[in-house]
Amino acid sequence: xxxxxxxxxxxxxxxxxxxxxxxxxxxxxxxxxxxxxxxxxxxxxxxxxxxxxxxxxxxxxxxxxxxxxxxxxxxxxxxxxxxxxxxxxxxxxxxxxxxxxxxxxxxxxxxxxxxxxxxxxxxxxxxxxxxxxxxxxxxxxxxxxxxxxxxxxxxxxxxxxxxxxxxxxxxxxxxxxxxxxxxxxxxxxxxxxxxxxxxxxxxx
Numbered sequence: 001x002x003x004x005x006x007x008x009x010x011x012x013x014x015x016x017x018x019x020x021x022x023x024x025x026x027x028x029x030x031x032x033x034x035x036x037x038x039x040x041x042x043x044x045x046x047x048x049x050x051x052x053x054x055x056x057x058x059x060x061x062x063x064x065x066x067x068x069x070x071x072x073x074x075x076x077x078x079x080x081x082x083x084x085x086x087x088x089x090x091x092x093x094x095x096x097x098x099x100x101x102x103x104x105x106x107x108x109x110x111x112x113x114x115x116x117x118x119x120x121x122x123x124x125x126x127x128x129x130x131x132x133x134x135x136x137x138x139x140x141x142x143x144x145x146x147x148x149x150x151x152x153x154x155x156x157x158x159x160x161x162x163x164x165x166x167x168x169x170x171x172x173x174x175x176x177x178x179x180x181x182x183x184x185x186x187x188x189x190x191x192x193x194x195x196x197x198x199x200x201x202x203x204x
Contacts, residue, residue: 001027010070013061025054031139032078038134039082049085053078072148124171129164132157
């Protein structure tokens with residue numbers, strides 16, 4: 001994500017350039033959808049809430065404080081809308097329905113590694129762990145940015161992430177790695193571990 005271009009587009013939108021919203025969408029829509037889906041576990045609902053995120057962004061653009069963290073601000077909107085929607089839907093969600101939604105959601109994943117990783121997070125992690133892992137490993141946010149999005153201390157975010165990666169590692173290692181899907185999952189886990197090390201270096 002080009003954060004300088006995103007900030008520039010946010011400034012243009014504040015000045016009334018509606019076309020800047022297209023640039024904002026292009027830069028952030030993947031991260032927004034991934035986060036919405038990780039919370040809602042429903043492809044259609046995730047798409048609807050992702051759409052609502054940009055409506056809310058446009059209506060509240062003047063509340064954004066320029067030169068802070070546009071991506072975190074946008075993801076916070078998506079997260080809050082998703083959590084509110086999930087509270088309404090949680091009693092109607094079923095495991096079988098989720099399995100179908102996960103299959104339907106595959107078309108929204110341009111990278112098969114992302115889809116494999118998302119699938120594994122649903123199998124292994126609790127909602128807090130899944131949310132943080134997806135923001136870090138798939139959307140490439142730093143721990144302090146995730147802390148801003150999920151409204152938790154940075155230390156807590158790091159602790160949850162480390163616990164989640166350990167659980168993923170144990171789950172994947174316990175499975176045979178001879179299938180193409182499991183080979184992908186093993187490779188993605190290596191990438192996640194690499195990102196974890198890079199994150200530590202970047203935040204020193």
